[in-house]
Amino acid sequence: MTSIFMRGAVLALGLFCVASHPVSAQEIVYADQGSDWNATTRTLYYTQDQGSRLIALSWMQALKQPDGTSFLADGLQRYGYLPMNGPSQGLPVGFPVTGAAPQQMVGMTCSACHTREIAVSGTRYRIDGGPALVNFHGLMVDLNTAAQAVATNAAAFDSFAKEVLGTQYKDPNSLSWLKTEFTLWAQRFDAIVKNGVPHENWGVGRLDAVGMIFNRLTGLDIGPPPSNLLVANIQPADAPVRYPFLWNAAIQDKTQWPGFAENGSDILGLARNVGEVYGVFGEFAPKKEKWSLLGYDYLAGNSVNFSGLSTLEGLIKKMGPPKFPFPVNQKLAEKGKAVFNQPGNNGCADCHGIKPGQPRLLNSTWATPLLDVGTDSRQYDILNWTAETGVMEGARIPFAHDTLGKTASSLDILTVSVANSILQYYGSKLFDLREDAQTLLAAAPSVLGDMADLPEARLPGTLQELKLAFPKSRGDNQKLMTARATDGSTNFKYESRVLQGIWATAPYLHNGSVPTLEDLLKPAAQRPTQFAVGRDYDIKKVGLAATQTGLQSTTVTTGCDQRNSGNSRCGHEFGTALPDSDKQALLEYLKTL
Structure with a gap:
């Protein structure tokens, strides 16, 4: 198979009850994220290739929406992706193009999922490294619909081929090559979208990243050639989580929402990022090789850009938390600081303060406590x-x-x-x-x-x-990834991160089931049972505005009686017993972190 054949798939997510109207805010203000974060670092973050290979650029340009318009007509902004300044082949932030024509490939990089904009009073605020408010599920389903329309209809393929091949359309060899390659790509993409993306969509800004990494790797890469498919390995990825924020990610001593991956050094960061590339359309085709001490050749047909990943990890180290761009009541924030630092269940610093973490070779880290606080277990x-x-x-x-x-x-x-x-x-x-x-x-x-x-x-x-880097279920250094003990008890632990920039990362909890920090300070039974997710922001409640005017979806939550639903708003009831005055002070202080 040639380099133009996709071996990747999705980290995928879902969306339902979607409205897609133009956001009224036009002016864009870039959040202050420190002196090391500037236009140069930002542009490199948006465009650096990491090895993802989603689809051939010429194919994506030739695919059509159901109404006949180009699939790239709006630069994918209808899914919430953000426009690039300058030449971009019509693609948004985080969708770099690699390779030489005519085999240029569209991929994804971490900025596609970790760049957000919020809208306040007619102004859009760009937050690099923030959890994206995008409809990845819609993109995957619509791209598959467009591809299948070509793969299953001779007339549609003929029109597609004329656009892709241009003057080579009359060359039988070129036409045959395109037919073979596109049909195989479409077969693989259809397999993971139809079997891995759950029918119950997840909503704007959420995805089951781990589930879809497993699906893409085990379902698309390790089966028999030429398709490499093992469709039986692909399962509905139905544990939606919110995209994490990236600032300070390099110095956590653990990472991933359940904290199962050790972190805090360059090599552990590389392991984290290679896994991410395999999840977002990276090519991977391991082959047995008896002359290798590893027993396999893991790099033949492997598209991971190790140098690019090193560059991106270096950029993350330069990315500071965003400073709150609105007025803050400093006197009230000082009172909130005392609330934050008080010991016990009403304080925050025990779990979310800056403390030395597990030392790594040549690196110091911040502690990332892992706790079961009653949140969703899916x-x-x-x-x-x-x-x-x-x-x-x-x-x-x-x-x-x-x-x-x-x-x-x-x-x-x-x-x-x-x-x-x-x-x-x-x-x-x-x-x-x-x-x-x-x-x-x-x-x-x-x-x-x-x-x-x-x-x-x-x-x-x-x-x-x-x-x-990862827990192992067998062999030396065994660390079984389970929360269920032999006596039937459970312990569903998730990471407790330092809260710098937390104001910019709504919705809250790992599964995005609480719209604002104000709501998070309420008992689970009093938190919203449903809410709209979109760019409009409420700076008083610190989180999503109750009314959304642009791309949006509705999140419907469950209570503590359905903790394993994937949408439970249960848990993390710290600070819920505070007097209202202390809660308001704490919210003001959280704006300053």
């Missing part, structure tokens, strides 16, 4: 998915005396895919994996029976940290 169901291993059956789990069986934890498959790709990329720079394998086999084949002698044991300390 993501733990996803973390315990299993899948057929396909071509990766027998692949070694890195840093463990174990291999993948015929079926395995989806998290183990991700661990093997990410860690071994990194080990091969950096290990090959330190020693020749293939040459070492040949030498070992020639000298004493039995040597390979001792997995402790395999490559990762000889890597420097910076790469040894990879053993911390």
